[in-house]
Amino acid sequence: MTESGAKQNIVSLLPEELEAELTAMGEPRFRAKQIFGWISRGVREFGQMSNLPKALREKLAARFFLYEPKVLSRQVSAIDGTIKYLWELADGNALETVVMSYKHGNTVCVSSQVGCRQGCAFCASTIGGLVRNLEAGEILDEVLFSRLDSGKPISNIVLMGIGEPLDNFDNVMRFLRLVNHPDGMNIGMRHISLSTCGLIERFPELAAQDLQLTLSVSLHAPDDETRSKIMPANRGRGVDALIAACRAYYEQTGRRISFEYAMIDGVNDSPEQARLLAAHAKSVAAHVNLIPLNHVEERAFRPSTPEHLKEFIRILEQQGVNVTVRRRLGSDVDASCGQLRRRMQARGGTQT
Numbered sequence: 095m096t097e098s099g100a101k102q103n104i105v106s107l108l109p110e111e112l113e114a115e116l117t118a119m120g121e122p123r124f125r126a127k128q129i130f131g132w133i134s135r136g137v138r139e140f141g142q143m144s145n146l147p148k149a150l151r152e153k154l155a156a157r158f159f160l161y162e163p164k165v166l167s168r169q170v171s172a173i174d175g176t177i178k179y180l181w182e183l184a185d186g187n188a189l190e191t192v193v194m195s196y197k198h199g200n201t202v203c204v205s206s207q208v209g210c211r212q213g214c215a216f217c218a219s220t221i222g223g224l225v226r227n228l229e230a231g232e233i234l235d236e237v238l239f240s241r242l243d244s245g246k247p248i249s250n251i252v253l254m255g256i257g258e259p260l261d262n263f264d265n266v267m268r269f270l271r272l273v274n275h276p277d278g279m280n281i282g283m284r285h286i287s288l289s290t291c292g293l294i295e296r297f298p299e300l301a302a303q304d305l306q307l308t309l310s311v312s313l314h315a316p317d318d319e320t321r322s323k324i325m326p327a328n329r330g331r332g333v334d335a336l337i338a339a340c341r342a343y344y345e346q347t348g349r350r351i352s353f354e355y356a357m358i359d360g361v362n363d364s365p366e367q368a369r370l371l372a373a374h375a376k377s378v379a380a381h382v383n384l385i386p387l388n389h390v391e392e393r394a395f396r397p398s399t400p401e402h403l404k405e406f407i408r409i410l411e412q413q414g415v416n417v418t419v420r421r422r423l424g425s426d427v428d429a430s431c432g433q434l435r436r437r438m439q440a441r442g443g444t445q446t
């Protein structure tokens with residue numbers, strides 16, 4: 095865990111860790127539950143924790159750090175009500191979170207890093223590189239303050255915002271335990287999806303956590319030539335190794351993987367690529383989620399034509415693959431990876 099200045103961010107601590115801290119401070123353990131309760135309700139000043147003795151509040155303030163993320167901007171889609179937040183963190187960095195409304199409930203899409211170093215050619219998040227990892231408490235605050243600010247109850251979480259979750263492994267695992275905690279937000283693992291560009295060396299460790307979450311793999315191309323061109327993370331790893339890692343993950347966890355596939359005109363949308371994708375998906379019983387490419391100003395790629403998309407789906411279905419096309423939400427509020435933060439940077443609006 096990183097620290098903000100000399101003080102540790104108390105929001106990143108699990109209740110049992112808080113208990114240990116309090117015991118070390120010579121305080122009763124039951125205070126941990128009270129503090130975790132305040133934190134889980136969004137209280138970000140020790141002075142407001144009214145059931146704690148004043149002396150303890152002062153001790154906590156001397157030892158720990160608490161910060162409420164500030165809303166830098168809030169854009170609400172006129173089309174579908176999607177809300178896109180840009181938050182300011184304690185160190186001045188900006189962070190994006192999206193709240194999407196579906197029939198079955200509201201989903202928060204959280205960022206896991208400030209920036210990203212994976213370099214995907216179609217993605218806006220990676221343009222300025224990686225600035226830093228987010229702490230567990232900062233990721234938790236994306237969910238909590240999105241709920242508090244929007245007034246919408248949150249039933250699902252997707253780790254599909256800015257950053258590569260498996261490149262910030264420990265903080266992301268800690269975030270999952272925090273958000274899942276029964277005394278906290280209590281969001282079930284089966285309601286959480288983690289998306290990765292395929293850092294396969296982390297798959298065994300993730301499987302070993304025995305979480306019931308859904309692993310989404312951003313495949314985007316079924317052959318090495320194309321995938322290495324648009325996703326540098328493929329270089330030195332390769333599609334065959336990725337599929338083998340997916341198979342091992344599925345066998346170990348019993349959880350079906352989902353392949354994310356952004357349809358890019360003339361790059362990854364040929365009938366041959368559809369057939370190869372189908373073979374990969376079938377070999378690991380994966381579900382395929384086709385994403386209409388979001389146009390990013392700085393990128394030359396264009397979305398596939400409706401005809402190509404239709405033919406691509408036809409081939410996948412003919413091969414017996416379970417395929418869905420993701421509905422585009424928030425198209426009027428830059429609600430795709432990194433675009434809002436990117437725009438603020440271009441205007442010189444934030445420090446990052």
Ligand code: SAH
Nearest residue numbers: 217254257258289290291312354356387388
């Ligand atoms: N680093 C992780 C999670 C963040 S991106 C990952 O790579 O999976 C979430 C998803 O959006 C990924 O599947 C990513 O490839 C995709 N994505 C990025 N830019 C996009 C764009 N311009 N259009 C459509 N999908 C995009």
